[in-house]
Amino acid sequence: MLRGASCGLLLLCAAGCRREAPLLEVQVLGASAVQGVDGGERYWFDAPDAPRLITDATTFSWSPAAEVTSVVDGGVVFSRPADGLYALTLRRDGATRIVQLGFRTSVSKLADSFAARARVNLESTRAALEGVAPEDWPWACLGVARAVPVGERSEAHARCAEGAEARGFFTEAVNRRLAAIYWARRARQYGQVPALISRVQRALEQRPDPLTAARLHYQQGLFFAGSGQLREATAVLQQSALEAETAGVPGEATAARAYLAVVSSEAGRHAEALKLAAEAEKGSTAGLADARGVRSNVTWVRLRAHTRGLAGVDVPSLREELTRQVTEAETAGARLDASNYASNLAWLELFEGRLAASQAALQKARALADGAQTVEAVFLDWLDGRLALASSDGAAAVRAFQRMTGDPLDAERVPESSWRAQLGLAEAWLLQGNAVEATRALAEARRSLSSQARGFGDPRERVSFLQDRRTAIADAVRAFVKAGKCDLAWRLADDAQASLARSFEADRRVRLAQLPPKAREAFEAAEERWSNEREALLADVAPSLASVKELEAWKERRAARYAALSDEATRLAASLDAQAPLPTRPAFEPSSLARDEALLEFFDDLAFFVRGGGPVTCGRDAGQLTKSPLRSLVVVDPAGRLSASSLRALLEHASVTFVPSAAWLTQPWAPVQGAPLVIGDPRRDLPAARDEARALSKQLNGELLEGDAATLDAITARWSSRPLLHFAGHGRVSAGAPWEARLDLAKGQSLDFELLLARRPSPGLVVLSGCETGRPLDGIGLAEGFLAAGARHVLATTVEVKDEDARRFVERFYRLGGLEAPTEAFRLAVKEADAAHDESWSQWRLFGAPAR
Incomplete structure (x- = not known):
C-alpha cells in the first residue's frame, strides 16, 4: 500500500520487527504496518500481500482456522487467508511462539475515501476522523492529510504520526513523519524539518530497519540539496543507496542514485552527473512505487547539462520526454509533479529561444500548481523573469525577480535562489536604465554567491560550483555589454574572477591553520560544544499529544535555545575573524592607474580594456582595444587567451604582468627584509x-x-x-x-x-x-x-x-x-x-x- 508521495513502497519489516525466543526464531516480512498490542506486535497485511516468515519452526497452526497453503523458499510464504485477525502458532522441538497477524481488504481505498470527502483545511481534520475504528485510523488520517492544502500537509502528516503512535502503529508513525519531512521541504517550511528528522532517528534507534533508514536519508538528501548543502546531500544519498540495497529494495537505491546525479549537476560536475544519471536510468525500479521520479531526475540532469553547453544532448528527445512526463503526471492526478515537469519544459524552450513555446509551458505549469507556494514556485518566478528579459520587458522582469526575493525564509535558507534573483534583478534594472539599482543588486548577488562558496569544505566542490555559476554570470555580463555599460560589465566579470581566490581565503581550514596551536584547539573545542548543543536542540521534539498550552511553552523554550545558539554562532565567527582576519581590500578603481598604464581583462569571449584616466571599453577583439601606446599593461587571462606572439608584441614597448583579477591589485604588500x-x-x-x-x-x-x-x-x-x-x-x-x-x-x-x-x-x-x-x-x-x-x-x-x-x-x-x-x-x-x-x-x- 502506498504511504504518500514521499514514501514509495511498502514497509518491509526487517531486523526492527524481529522478536527472539530462546529456542525459536521468527522474522516477519512484507507487512504494511506493525502495531504494538498487548503481548507483543501485530503485523498488518493489505490485499494482495501475503506473509513471509523466516523461521526455524517446523509446524504451524492458525487460530481461528484458516485455509492456507505454504511454500518453503528461503523462508515460509503463506497464501493470504480471509480478512480478519489471526494468531499463528509456531512450534519446534517443544518450543512455541505465537505471532499475531491481521488481514483486510486494501486500506488504500479507505485513505482514498477520506481524501475524497475531506476537502478541508487542517483545523477541521479532527471532526473528519471522529468515530473511526482504531485499526483504521492511521489510513483515514492519511486520506485527510492528502486532501489539505499544500502548505498544511506537513503539519497534517505530523499529526497523523502522533495519532498513529498513540494507537500503537509505530511503523505508520514513522511513515507519516517521512511524509511530513517531504511536504515541509516542498512547502519551504525548512524550520520544521530538523525536529521531524530527529523523531524518525529516535524511532530507528528503538527499531533499526535499513529500509526506513534509507528513506530517511533520501529525504535528508533532498532537504540538504534544496538548502544548498550539497556536500551533506551527497553523503546521505550515498548512504541511502547502500541501505536500500541492504534492505533488498533496489528501486529505492536507484532513486537515491538518480538524485545523486541531480546533486552533482547542482555542484557543477556535469560529466559526473550525466554518468550517474545513465546508471540510474538502467537501474532496477523494483519495489519503487513511482518510477516517474527517477525518470524526472535523469531528465533534469540532461536538461541542466544542455543549458551549460555540454554536447551530446538530444534536444528533440529531451523535449518529447518532458512532454510525456507532464501528460503522465497530469493523468495520474499528480498536479504538482506535472507542474514541475512543465516548468522544466519551459526552461528548455527558453534556452532554445522558442519564447512562445516557453511561455505556453510556463502558463501550464502555473495552472497545474494551483497557486501552491512550493520550492517549484520560486523556479516559476525565475522563469517569468528570464522570459521577461528575453522579451525586453524590464518592468515585468523586476516584478518576477522581486517575488523571488520577497520571501525572507527562502533568501535565508536557499541562497542559490537569492543569488539568481539578484543577478536577474541587476539585468532587469539595467533594462530599465536604473544603473543604481542594478549595482545594488549585483552587490547582493556577489554576497550571496560568496556565502554559498564558503560552504564547500572540499576544494573540488567549490571550484566546480563557482565555475558552473560562471555561466549565469557570463549571461549577465553580456547583457551589460549589450546595454553599453562596459564599466558595470567589467566589474561583474572581475568579481567572478576574484571569487575563487576569496573563497579559498575564507576557507575554515585555511584560517584555523593561521592560529597558534593552543588557540586552534580552544576554538575547535568551542565549535564542538556548539555542535553538540545544536544536536541536542534538534533532538528536542514536541511532546506527544501535548495540549495547546504545553505546545506553546515548548515552542518558546525552543525559540530561546535557537536564539542562544544563533548568538553563539555569531560570537564564534567574530572570534575567528579577530584571530584570523580575512584580507580586506578596497575595490579596484581605474583612477588608480596612471595615464600610460592599463588593464586588459579577458572573460569568456569578451575583453575589457581599462586605461588610467579613461573609460572602460569592451569588445571581442583585444588587439583593437590595446592599440594605443602604453608603458605598463596588467593582464587578467585565466584561460590563456593571450598568445605568445601577442605578448611578445606588447613587450616591445611596455612591461606586461599577469594577475588573477583586478581586485588583487589593491592588495597591500609587506616590507621585505633579510637575504634571498x-x-x-x-x-x-x-x-x-x-x-x-x-x-x-x-x-x-x-x-x-x-x-x-x-x-x-x-x-x-x-x-x-x-x-x-x-x-x-x-x-x-x-x-x-x-x-x-x-x-x-x-x-x-x-x-x-x-x-x-x-x-x-x-x-x-x-x-x-x-x-x-x-x-x-x-x-x-x-x-x-x-x-x-x-x-x-x-x-x-x-x-x-x-x-x-x-x-x-x-x-x-x-x-x-x-x-x-x-x-x-x-x-x-x-x-x-x-x-x-x-x-x-x-x-x-x-x-x-x-x-x-
Whole structure:
C-alpha cells in the first residue's frame, strides 16, 4: 500500500520487527504496518500481500482456522487467508511462539475515501476522523492529510504520526513523519524539518530497519540539496543507496542514485552527473512505487547539462520526454509533479529561444500548481523573469525577480535562489536604465554567491560550483555589454574572477591553520560544544499529544535555545575573524592607474580594456582595444587567451604582468627584509637545478637549502618577508584538481596552495623554476597561490620546461636586474632571448604588480 508521495513502497519489516525466543526464531516480512498490542506486535497485511516468515519452526497452526497453503523458499510464504485477525502458532522441538497477524481488504481505498470527502483545511481534520475504528485510523488520517492544502500537509502528516503512535502503529508513525519531512521541504517550511528528522532517528534507534533508514536519508538528501548543502546531500544519498540495497529494495537505491546525479549537476560536475544519471536510468525500479521520479531526475540532469553547453544532448528527445512526463503526471492526478515537469519544459524552450513555446509551458505549469507556494514556485518566478528579459520587458522582469526575493525564509535558507534573483534583478534594472539599482543588486548577488562558496569544505566542490555559476554570470555580463555599460560589465566579470581566490581565503581550514596551536584547539573545542548543543536542540521534539498550552511553552523554550545558539554562532565567527582576519581590500578603481598604464581583462569571449584616466571599453577583439601606446599593461587571462606572439608584441614597448583579477591589485604588500632564500633540487634528481641554485645563492649572497635540507619545516621557518624566494625543482599540477598544485620538497614532502594561504609568507619576488608552476587551471595555480599569500611578483612557467632551458632564462632574468626591477627585467629578458632565437622565453610569465 502506498504511504504518500514521499514514501514509495511498502514497509518491509526487517531486523526492527524481529522478536527472539530462546529456542525459536521468527522474522516477519512484507507487512504494511506493525502495531504494538498487548503481548507483543501485530503485523498488518493489505490485499494482495501475503506473509513471509523466516523461521526455524517446523509446524504451524492458525487460530481461528484458516485455509492456507505454504511454500518453503528461503523462508515460509503463506497464501493470504480471509480478512480478519489471526494468531499463528509456531512450534519446534517443544518450543512455541505465537505471532499475531491481521488481514483486510486494501486500506488504500479507505485513505482514498477520506481524501475524497475531506476537502478541508487542517483545523477541521479532527471532526473528519471522529468515530473511526482504531485499526483504521492511521489510513483515514492519511486520506485527510492528502486532501489539505499544500502548505498544511506537513503539519497534517505530523499529526497523523502522533495519532498513529498513540494507537500503537509505530511503523505508520514513522511513515507519516517521512511524509511530513517531504511536504515541509516542498512547502519551504525548512524550520520544521530538523525536529521531524530527529523523531524518525529516535524511532530507528528503538527499531533499526535499513529500509526506513534509507528513506530517511533520501529525504535528508533532498532537504540538504534544496538548502544548498550539497556536500551533506551527497553523503546521505550515498548512504541511502547502500541501505536500500541492504534492505533488498533496489528501486529505492536507484532513486537515491538518480538524485545523486541531480546533486552533482547542482555542484557543477556535469560529466559526473550525466554518468550517474545513465546508471540510474538502467537501474532496477523494483519495489519503487513511482518510477516517474527517477525518470524526472535523469531528465533534469540532461536538461541542466544542455543549458551549460555540454554536447551530446538530444534536444528533440529531451523535449518529447518532458512532454510525456507532464501528460503522465497530469493523468495520474499528480498536479504538482506535472507542474514541475512543465516548468522544466519551459526552461528548455527558453534556452532554445522558442519564447512562445516557453511561455505556453510556463502558463501550464502555473495552472497545474494551483497557486501552491512550493520550492517549484520560486523556479516559476525565475522563469517569468528570464522570459521577461528575453522579451525586453524590464518592468515585468523586476516584478518576477522581486517575488523571488520577497520571501525572507527562502533568501535565508536557499541562497542559490537569492543569488539568481539578484543577478536577474541587476539585468532587469539595467533594462530599465536604473544603473543604481542594478549595482545594488549585483552587490547582493556577489554576497550571496560568496556565502554559498564558503560552504564547500572540499576544494573540488567549490571550484566546480563557482565555475558552473560562471555561466549565469557570463549571461549577465553580456547583457551589460549589450546595454553599453562596459564599466558595470567589467566589474561583474572581475568579481567572478576574484571569487575563487576569496573563497579559498575564507576557507575554515585555511584560517584555523593561521592560529597558534593552543588557540586552534580552544576554538575547535568551542565549535564542538556548539555542535553538540545544536544536536541536542534538534533532538528536542514536541511532546506527544501535548495540549495547546504545553505546545506553546515548548515552542518558546525552543525559540530561546535557537536564539542562544544563533548568538553563539555569531560570537564564534567574530572570534575567528579577530584571530584570523580575512584580507580586506578596497575595490579596484581605474583612477588608480596612471595615464600610460592599463588593464586588459579577458572573460569568456569578451575583453575589457581599462586605461588610467579613461573609460572602460569592451569588445571581442583585444588587439583593437590595446592599440594605443602604453608603458605598463596588467593582464587578467585565466584561460590563456593571450598568445605568445601577442605578448611578445606588447613587450616591445611596455612591461606586461599577469594577475588573477583586478581586485588583487589593491592588495597591500609587506616590507621585505633579510637575504634571498634559494631552494635547490629537493628531490636530488635535477643536477641543473642544483647547479642553478648554488650559483644563484652565491651570486646574490643568499641562504641555500639544497637536497635533503629543503624540508617543509626548514623552508616555512625561513621564508617570511624575504626579498626573494627562488625554487629550482619539480612543480606538480593536476588538470582534475588545480588546487592540489604543489612544489616537491625533500623527504617526500610538498608545499601546496592551501598552506600558502594559511602561512602567507609575503616574499617580494618568487621565482618558480619548475614545470608548469605558472599554469593556472580554473584560475588556480601556484603563482596565484603565492600572489594571494602576499608575494609582489612571481616568475613561473606555464608548460613543462627542460632543465637547461629553465636555467638559461633565469640567469638572463637576474642578470638584467630581476631582483631589483622584475617587470623591466622580464621585458628585457624576453627581447634578448627572442633576438637570440631562443624560444624558451615563451614558457615564462611574470605575475604581479605593474612597474611603478
